[in-house]
Amino acid sequence: MTLRAVIYARYSSDLQSASSIEDQIRLCRERAARAGWQIVGSYEDAATSGASLMRPGIQRLQQDARACRFDIVISEALDRLSRNQADIAALYQNLTFAGVAIETLAEGRIDEMHIGLKGTMNALFLKDLAAKTRRGLRGRVEAGKSGGGNAFGYTVLRSLTEDGEIRRGDREINPDEAAILRRIFQSYADGLSPNRIADLLNQEGIPGPRGRAWDKSTIHGNPKRGTGVLNNELYVGRLVWNRQSFVKDPSTGKRQARPNPESEWIITEVPELRIIDQELWDRVKTRQEGRKIEQTDKEAWERRKPRFLLTGLVKCGCCGGGFSTVGKDRFGCSNSRNKGKSICTNRTGITRQELEGRILSILSEQLMDPDLVKIFVAEYIAERNRLAASHVDDRAVKQKELAKVIRDQDVLVNALLAGTPPERIRAKMEQLEARQKQLEQDLAAAPTPTTTRLHPRIAETYHDRIQALIAGLSEPEAEGEAREAIRGLIDKIVVTPVPGLGKRMLPQVELHGSLAAILGLSLAVDQACGQQKTSCEQEVEESVGFLVAGACNHRDQHSLEVFV
Incomplete structure (x- = not known):
């Protein structure tokens, strides 16, 4: 079976040019052609340091490796993947677990010895480079030149020296x-x-x-x-x-x-x-x-004050910035107060007591009325069916691949019986056996189709539990746990000024939350009855969200929008 290969290329802005990516890919393609591998994709990180794995290209590579979309990674050298000793070891372990090998043009097939020795060498290289860079910067600073970056109020000067080098730091x-x-x-x-x-x-x-x-x-x-x-x-x-x-x-x-x-x-x-x-x-x-x-x-007062139930969750509906303390017990838009009205005109504030009261009222009285429950259930079932269908498709693909792997093994067994030397087919047989084991594990762990259902007491269960959490806010022993549970129901709260009586602007409050947390409370009765949630159900809860808009006055006017 032809191996599916992908290419990884990276260059550092301070050491190489953008053309380095094309050069690396061309050389890796030539290596794949000589080995008879099929190139199925490439991953690139341009102008990015190899000292960290927080790179979009290498992150996508790891995700696709876990999805078994290729069999081998080709790169120019091990330090293209990472120069950090711990990172390269972790990357090697993750790819090996996914059944993916690493091949580099400089070192060949990578194993544990390469990871240990080359990883140490790359780590020492980074440490030595940092020391040399720091030594050079210190010399420039002591000469009165810039040590990196530029301050407001100055213009950077660059000129050529007599030998054609760029003069920096002036x-x-x-x-x-x-x-x-x-x-x-x-x-x-x-x-x-x-x-x-x-x-x-x-x-x-x-x-x-x-x-x-x-x-x-x-x-x-x-x-x-x-x-x-x-x-x-x-x-x-x-x-x-x-x-x-x-x-x-x-x-x-x-x-x-x-x-x-x-x-x-x-x-x-x-x-x-x-x-x-x-x-x-x-x-x-x-x-x-x-x-x-x-x-x-x-600052001492800030440390002493009790933690706000909704700290970090409140956003401005005009500019998207955060709401912060503008008085001992009052909150307003940070951008409007720190950067001025030219950045944000929202000067409407709201007291902590009023905001907490509105949010707790929405959570306890509005979310699970009969009309909203119908919306929740319909969206839940639709999303669950969509994800279940995708799991079925993925399962069918893996079953088909498993059947082909078994057929290929039979071909090798027949070749062995026909007199083919064992050493000629041993490596191929080991590879097929490893792939068969991985596919069988994936199929065993994959969710099986089940009937979609929501317990008829979903609303009743939710109301009982949310009331218990709200009551826990006033109990010293339960307050911390109740506060975190309530915060977990909320993604963000948006406060927007709307016209009130006369010229007065009143704060309108919108609650954005995760249906996962709401259903986590509501479906607790299923677990109590011995009905455990499937992995598909958990995916549904993680992919469906909700929004509740509370009116700016005290009338019970609320709307809800469910979205995926």
């Missing part, structure tokens, strides 16, 4: 942006808040760093870490480098900043880059020091 003051910086510093020193400064800049259409809208955090930043416009010492002619280092979180692949001791900072005087005079800088620092106690008290 920059000069950008007059237009420097004028904006002086305005920000002067406004803050005169008493304006970062929030108000950002609002004024956005109203005038003045672009912020990287062309984005101004935000109060962009201006005030973090004085301790030197972030934000008001804390950048480069504006007074001091280049400070190595304030913090970055460590990659192995669980997410994302970098996290960690402050370095002040003794490790590299500070270089660059008076030609000064934008803010010393007197104005000192006035700003004095005001920041005067506000430090007030800020500390606010």
Whole structure:
């Protein structure tokens, strides 16, 4: 049987050009042609580091491997797949479990020895490269040049040296942006808040760093870490480098900043880059020091206040941003208050008590009335039937492939009986036996068609359980568990201002949730009766959602839309 092969190619933006992808694919195709393999696809990651598996191409490759869509992966070298020792070991284990082999042009067929030795070599390469890069950056910083990136207020200069090399790290003051910086510093020193400064800049259409809208955090930043416009010492002619280092979180692949001791900072005087005079800088620092106690008290209050039941779930219906605390017990749009009305005009607030009351009312009184139950049941059955049909199709494909694998094994057995040397067919027979075992396991684990049913007490069960959860919110021992259970029913809550009496705007609340969690409560009676949910039912619950729109007044006007 001809092996189904796929190609994986990657290049790093700092080391290679885009044409490297085409070169890698061409060489891998030539290797497949010599081996007689059938190319069924390719996966690419352009301008992406090999230090992490958080790449779209390699993620799709792993998903398709689990779906048994190919038998072997071809790549130029093992370091194209990953340079991280733990990642390459995990990738090898995942592909091996799926019955997929790895073949590289540089190392040949990959086994455990390659993973151990080559993985270690790649990890050491990354560590050595990081050390050399850091050493080079330090030399540039000590010479007064940029250590990477650029700050608002400056223009990067690039020129050619006498030997044709690009001279990097030089920059000069950008007059237009420097004028904006002086305005920000002067406004803050005169008493304006970062929030108000950002609002004024956005109203005038003045672009912020990287062309984005101004935000109060962009201006005030973090004085301790030197972030934000008001804390950048480069504006007074001091280049400070190595304030913090970055460590990659192995669980997410994302970098996290960690402050370095002040003794490790590299500070270089660059008076030609000064934008803010010393007197104005000192006035700003004095005001920041005067506000430090007030800020500390606010942060202490934030830590002491009880956790909001709907924290992180409330969104603005106008701009899509989050709702945050705008008073001790009141919430409003973060973008409107941090970036100004030019970014979002939603100034309508809502108290915690009112919002919680509306949401709990929708959950307990509106979701499972008879009309809504009919919609739930119809959508549930339709989606379940669709997924069941797809499982049947997949099962038929695997059964057909299993029959072919068995036939191919019979052909090899007949060849053996006819006198073919065993060593000539041993590898092929082992491959067919492994594939047969995998297919049989997949078919045994696949869901079998069952009759669609929903228990007639679905609404009654839901009401009993949601009332118990709401009651648990007032019981100290059960409050934590009840809160998490209720939050699990909700994807997001959207608050949109709508006209009320006179010119007053009232908040309209929309509840977006997951039908999976609703049915998880409602179908508990099935499990209590010994009827366990099938894997197909679980897939249905994960793929169907709902939305409930609550009216802005206190009348019982609610609508529901079910969507897949």
